[in-house]
Amino acid sequence: QSVLTQPPSVSGAPGQRVTISCTGSSSNIGAGYDVHWYQQLPGTAPKLLIYGNSNRPSGVPDRFSGSKSGTSASLAITGLQAEDEADYYCQSYDSSLSGSMVFGGGTKLTVL
Amino acid sequence: QVQLQESGPGLVKPSETLSLTCAVSGYSISSGYYWGWIRQPPGKGLEWIGSIYHSGSTYYNPSLKSRVTISVDTSKNQFSLKLSSVTAADTAVYYCARHMGPGIAFNYFDYWGQGTLVTVSS
Numbered sequence: 001q002s003v004l005t006q007p008p009s010v011s012g013a014p015g016q017r018v019t020i021s022c023t024g025s026s027s028n029i030g031a032g033y034d035v036h037w038y039q040q041l042p043g044t045a046p047k048l049l050i051y052g053n054s055n056r057p058s059g060v061p062d063r064f065s066g067s068k069s070g071t072s073a074s075l076a077i078t079g080l081q082a083e084d085e086a087d088y089y090c091q092s093y094d095s096s097l098s099g100s101m102v103f104g105g106g107t108k109l110t111v112l
Numbered sequence: 113q114v115q116l117q118e119s120g121p122g123l124v125k126p127s128e129t130l131s132l133t134c135a136v137s138g139y140s141i142s143s144g145y146y147w148g149w150i151r152q153p154p155g156k157g158l159e160w161i162g163s164i165y166h167s168g169s170t171y172y173n174p175s176l177k178s179r180v181t182i183s184v185d186t187s188k189n190q191f192s193l194k195l196s197s198v199t200a201a202d203t204a205v206y207y208c209a210r211h212m213g214p215g216i217a218f219n220y221f222d223y224w225g226q227g228t229l230v231t232v233s234s
């Protein structure tokens with residue numbers, strides 16, 4: 001059971017917009033800790049997609065955007081492309097116990 | 113260009129110690145940043161194991177802390193993971209990665225190794 005909750009799967013047709021939610025609690029996202037997002041293509045290592053809730057690293061298309069509100073965060077992908085089919089993970093920090101970097105359980109995006 | 117490369121045995125027997133090394137190129141570990149280990153069981157999600165600074169300061173996942181040791185060798189520009197008393201539940205792809213610090217709050221991993229599969233089986 002992940003500390004951060006993501007939907008197991010989402011889907012959308014090419015060109016559409018999809019969102020992936022990441023729900024936490026008062027000891028992580030709700031406490032003000034940043035949320036970061038990673039894209040993992042099949043058989044590859046995760047790649048940083050969004051950092052600091054809404055910032056894109058150099059080279060990441062502006063079709064990808066992130067937001068955070070309260071105890072949740074969201075990743076939005078507009079103009080969906082076949083190459084976006086991948087697993088997406090949110091990540092934050094949880095202050096309970098001794099503190100830990102935590103990941104969501106991951107969301108499989110299928111492009112129909 | 114920063115590159116990380118994991119290495120170590122792909123098969124470990126139950127109750128033994130898993131040992132992996134991450135060689136870093138394109139950046140000197142002594143220059144800063146934190147260096148971490150993350151694992152992913154087959155078909156499952158990501159789990160942070162722990163991180164280390166070049167000074168030797170460490171942060172561990174509380175759920176694994178009793179079995180984990182992360183160390184750094186600045187002369188070889190590499191850092192290592194040891195996980196003791198392994199079981200089948202420790203079978204996973206193990207990744208090494210970099211994050212900025214300080215500490216682990218507000219941090220994200222910007223460079224990752226390709227990962228190495230470690231299977232725990234007799």
